[in-house]
Amino acid sequence: MTVPSEFDRIARYFRPLAGPGGLNLADDAAVFAPPAGRDFVIAADAMVQGIHFLADDSADLVARKLLRTNLSDLAAMGADPLGYLTTISVPRDTPDAWFAGFAAGLAQDQAEFGLRVLGGDCTSTPGPISLSLTILGQVAPGQAVLRSGALPGDGIWVSGTIGDGALGLLAARNEVADADGYLADRYHLPRPRLGLARHDLVRACMDVSDGLVQDLGHLCRAAGIGAEVSAALLPLSGAARQLNRLELCLTGGDDYELVMAIAPARELDFSSHAQACGIAVTRIGTFKAGEPQVCVIGENGQPLTLSRSGWSHF
Amino acid sequence: MTVPSEFDRIARYFRPLAGPGGLNLADDAAVFAPPAGRDFVIAADAMVQGIHFLADDSADLVARKLLRTNLSDLAAMGADPLGYLTTISVPRDTPDAWFAGFAAGLAQDQAEFGLRVLGGDCTSTPGPISLSLTILGQVAPGQAVLRSGALPGDGIWVSGTIGDGALGLLAARNEVADADGYLADRYHLPRPRLGLARHDLVRACMDVSDGLVQDLGHLCRAAGIGAEVSAALLPLSGAARQLNRLELCLTGGDDYELVMAIAPARELDFSSHAQACGIAVTRIGTFKAGEPQVCVIGENGQPLTLSRSGWSHF
Known part of the structure; x- marks a missing residue:
């Protein structure tokens, strides 16, 4: 009996990556005891070739982006990674080298972020490469950081630099x-900002995947309040500063930085915590009472008019 | 600000389906306390239009098949469902009616099988519809039924009828x-056979998704033993009997019945349990010491020569 290549490829490329609960990827499902006294955090994202990554992106980078965008969702909840499952649909003639590269990318980031694969699926598609990843994490009970929770007067903080993702595309x-x-x-x-969004310091948080203005708008709607951002405070990389594309930086996707609401009394402690994490953070504005809208004040003191609010992968 | 249709569609079609941990599908991840003192069981499958379902299959049937194939993985482990996440990649011009149908199918099976959606993703693709679903379940600690564990002399049992999936295609x-x-x-x-594979009655189990001979071969390899099946004992539906396609019934995919190893001393109790579950079960052969091979004995008492062992979705 010839065992089809689906099983060979799982055995060859993915079995070495499996964690203890993954049963060597040789069973119908993974089984594990959840860490006692912790809440579970779980999220899933899809990535499609030509939509979320480029046709000529190398397989290892695609794998790492897939894992890291999901780790970013855990980071946004203040959770720590436990493991993941991934489904991989690729054209039938995809060479072994692609699988080897994809698995190597996963292996590298498994080591960097301390998690292992638990399961998944590998199938063919007549269309573009289509991937999904489900990430599992844990957090102390009741201490997940939600999108809701910002209050008027809270500082609006972001990690890292904003706009590099869209400019990078x-x-x-x-x-x-x-x-x-x-x-x-x-x-x-x-760069998933794991460890930054600590429950006692951060009142609300999400990751910036679809553009700062749009994603900050989600925090506003979840809290029923507005936000005022000062364009001059936006942390831009040297490269972004040179390209001078402010609107794209405000509305472009793929940053995977965190945008957070910090109570005024906690801003100092939050800054110290960020420093201890080795993550740059910047205060870019303030949540305000009123309509759930994001207002960006330009260099001239007037609100900017943006031609679009953000990016949709649909 | 116009919120893109990705968010509208999630809010309109999927938010009503969300369970308590799903945070209304409005956060970066789902958060919930795992059931105390239980093991977690988790699996993920992908389904691609043209590979796992037909281009003109109605959206509600596609959704139900996606959920049910994953529930079948839980059934194979002897686990009970807790919830699921799903990623949906569809062409940009997919009409609202497709989403409405897909959500209606999920709603119907959520009610039938007692679980709710926890999260997921909705994105576009330039290719065929590409879906994934991650299912979460629970089982008493150490009582998941694995693929390994069959012993020589154990009866080989299957649920339902075999071959209807392939003939149905x-x-x-x-x-x-x-x-x-x-x-x-x-x-x-x-029909996911939840509740059938009870740990104290079933020594090894998996679901038949890629053909009985191939999947039974997985049980054999996991245990390092062989299997002898009698073709005359194969439970065939009236429709399958009429079509008289024995080899396709033995090797075709999509049955989603369970194949199990039952110790001789437990076969009577197992039969009673199956009856109490309302699930027909049939003893089709015996596990044997020796090479991990599946031998099917034909009506003439001689081993059948099969032109292929099973189905690969790759």
């Missing part, structure tokens, strides 16, 4: 200059 | 007669 497409590859790297490899 | 394509639609229904709507 342009760079990866050779549409803007990127001599040292900084921007393309930012597009290909999100 | 032919029926759905109008390639075989199916006057009352029985076979097409069996292809479209798997």
Whole structure:
């Protein structure tokens, strides 16, 4: 009996990545005892070739982006990673080298972020590569950081720099200059900000995947309040500053930084905590009572008019 | 600000389906306390249009098959469902009616099987519809039923009837007669056999998704033993009996019945339990010491030579 390549490939490339609960990826499901006295956190994302990554992106970078965008969801909840499952649908003629690269990317980030694969599925598709990943994490009971919870007067803080993801997509497409590859790297490899959103310091949080203005708008709607951001305070990388594309930085996707609401009395402690984490954070504005809208004040003191609020992967 | 249709569609069609931990599908992840003192069981499957379902299958049937194939993985582990996450990648011009149908199918089976959606993702694809579902279940600690564990002398039992899935695919394509639609229904709507694989009665179990011979081969390899099946004992539906396609019934996919190893001393109790569950079960052969191979004995007492062992979705 010839065992089809689906099983061979799982055995060859993915079995070595499996964690203890994964039963060597040889059973119908993974089984494990949940960590006692912790809440479970779980999220799933899909990534489609040509929509979420480029056709010529290398398989290892695609795998790492898939894992990191999901880790970013855990980071946004203040949760720690436990494991993941992934489904991989690729054209029938996909070479072994693609699988080897994909598995190598997962292996590298499994080591970096301390988690293992628990299961998944591998199938063919007549269309573009289509991936999904479900991430499992844990958090102390009741201490997940939600999108709701911002109050008027809270500071609006972001991690890292904003806009590099969208500019990095342009760079990866050779549409803007990127001599040292900084921007393309930012597009290909999100930095999940695990550990930053500590429940006692952060009142509300989400990750910026679809553009700062749009995602901050989600925090506003969840809290029923508004937000005022000062464009001059936006943390831009040197590369972004040079390209001078403010509106794209405000509305472009793929940053995978965190946007957070911090109570005024906690801003100092939050800054210290961020420093201890080695993550740059910047206060870019203030939540305000009123309509759930995001107002960006330009350099001239007047609200900017944005032609779009953000990015949709639909 | 116009919120893109990704968010509208999640709010309109999927939010009403969300369970308590799902946070109204409005946060970065789901959060819930795991049931105390239970093991977690988790599995993920992908389904691609044209590979796992037909281009003209109705959206509600596609959704139900997606959920049920995953429930079948829980059934194979002897686990009970807790919840699920699903990622949906569809062409940009997919009409609202498709989403409404898909959500209606999920709603119907959520009610039938007692679980709710916890999260997921909705995105576009330039290719065929590409779906994934991650299912979460629970089981008493250490009582998950694994693929390994069969011993020589154990009875080989299957639930329901075998071969209707593969014949149903032919029926759905109008390639075989199916006057009352029985076979097409069996292809479209798997019956996850939840509750059947009780740990104290079943030594090893998996679900038959890629053909009985191939999947029984997995049980053999996991245990390092062989299996002898009698073709005359194979439970065939009336429709399958009429079509007389024994090899396809033995090797075709999409049955989603369970194949199990039962110790001789437990076969009577297992039969009673199956009856109490309302699930027909049939003893089709015996596990044997020796090479991990599946031998099917034909009506003439000689081993059948099969041209292929099973189905690969790759």
